[in-house]
Every structure is written in structure tokens, then in C-alpha cells.
Amino acid sequence: MYYSTDYSSPIGEILIVSDGEAIVGLWFYAQKYFMAGIDDTVPDDDLPIFKKVKKFLDDYFNGLNPRIDFRLEPKGSEFRKKVWKILMEIPYGETLTYGEIASKISSKMSAQAVGGAVGHNPISILIPCHRVVGTNGKLTGYAAGLDKKKELLKIEKILS
Template sequence: MQYTAHYTSPLGPITLAADGTALTGLWFDGQKYFADTLDETHEKKSLPIFEEVRRWLDLYFSGKEPDFLPPLAPKATPFQKSVWDVLLSIPYGRTMTYGEIAARIGRKKASHAVGGAVSRNPVSLIIPCHRVVGASGSLTGYAGGIDKKIRLLELEGVDMARLFVL
């Protein structure tokens, strides 16, 4: 059984999903692939995991790097998991390219496949897919919208001088 809760962020409403003990989803309401890993049957419920995630989000949106990671359990293929593990290693305030991620997982020519896995990340923000940019510095491929990606990177203090929108 999955459970849901909501969070009001400075960038808009967010829906949270959990299996009872770990976070399985975090989506900006209405984003691409919104709730695509959420079971059709789910229940709105107050759970300790949601309080922990809200604490993480409060820290993050206050401009501070959270010093903990809530328990995560996104549904993933082995390939997606390998990509999302690399996303979790991208430091706060830094970016990485799709090609760099492909090289990290030992699949140098898999940039497009990496892009697909990044875009399907069901735990946005905490698994920081917004920190992934094109090799040229282009800000592409954020399911929550490029406007949100820009604001998240600015919040983290990323040097935006070399980044651009196509």
C-alpha cells in the first residue's frame, strides 16, 4: 500500500508518496510523469516519513543544504537505480552532464538512456535531477519545468553564467 501527503513549496505544491517507511515519490503537482509510480489505490495519511521529508524540504527551501537523507525506495530498473545513485552523489550547488553520468556508470555512449532515466526520477529534488545539464551547458530535461530547474540551481548558488536555455 502507498500513502500520500502534500507539501507547499515556494515553487508550488508537491505531492509526496511513501510505502509506510520510505519515500517512493516526490513530484511537483502537474509535472511531466506526475505520480506515474504511484499505485492507483493509495491513501492520504500522516506518517513519520512525511514529517522527515518535510523537514528536509524546509531546510532545502530555506537555502541550506540538508545534512541528512530520508529513507528512499523509488521503483526502479537496475539501470535507473545506477543513474539515480550517481545523481545522489552530485554535491549541492554543483552540476553534472548526462555524459559524465554515463561515464560514471561505465556506459560512455549511453547519454540518451541516462537522460531517460533522469527524466523518470520519481523522487525529484531529493534525488537531484535538477543538477543535470547538457554538455554545452544547456538547461534541458527537467520534468518539473525549466523555470523550476533554474530557480533550484539559483537557490543552491550554482554559477549560472555558463548555463543557458535552448
């Protein structure tokens, strides 16, 4: 069973989903792959993990660098999970390119394969796929739209 709650961020409405113990999804409404792999949820605004995530998001959107003190359990292939683990290692206020992530996995890994995994990240913001950029820092796709990616990068002072 999955539980859900909404969060009103300064850049759009967000749906947060948990299995009761860990966060399994965090999406902006109408983004690509919204609720991928999750058929139905039971609304529950009082789940303890949701209180922690909302506090994290409040701090994040206020320009702080909060720490995650709750479990994340993204659902995906082993390859995608490997990419998402690397995303978690990108420090607040910094970026990596798709190519740099690919080279961390294998000398033969393609940036396009990494891009596919990044695009299917089911836990936006917490698994910071917005910190991935194209060659020379060029802003490229973001499942919730480039406008949201730009705003997230501004919050972290990566963009002005």
C-alpha cells in the same frame, strides 16, 4: 499500500508518497510521469517520515544543505536505479552533465539513455536530477519544467 501528503513549496505544490517506511515518490503536481507506477494513495499528513521530509524541504527552500535522514526507495529498472544512485552523489551546489554520468556507467553508455533515466526519476529534489545539465552547462529538460529547474539551481547558487 501507499500514503501521501502535500507540501507547499515556494515554486509549486508537491506530492510526497511513502510506502510507510520509505519515500517512493516526490513530484511537483502536473509534472511528467506524475505518480508513475502508483495507482492510489491514502492521505496521511501525520506519517513520521513525512514530517522528516517536510523539514528537509523547509530547510532546502531556505537555502540550507540539509542531510537526508530517511529512506528513499525509488521504483525502477536496475539501470535507472544505477543512474539515480549517481545523482545522489552530486554535491549540493554542483552539477554533472548527462555525458559525465554516462561515462561513470560505461565507456559505451549514451548520454541520451542517461537522460531517459534522469527524466523518469520519481523522487524529485531528494534525488537531485535538477543538478544534471547538458554539454557546456546548458539547461536541458526537467520533468517539472525548466522554470522549476532554474529555481532549484538558484536556491543552490548554481545560477544567479
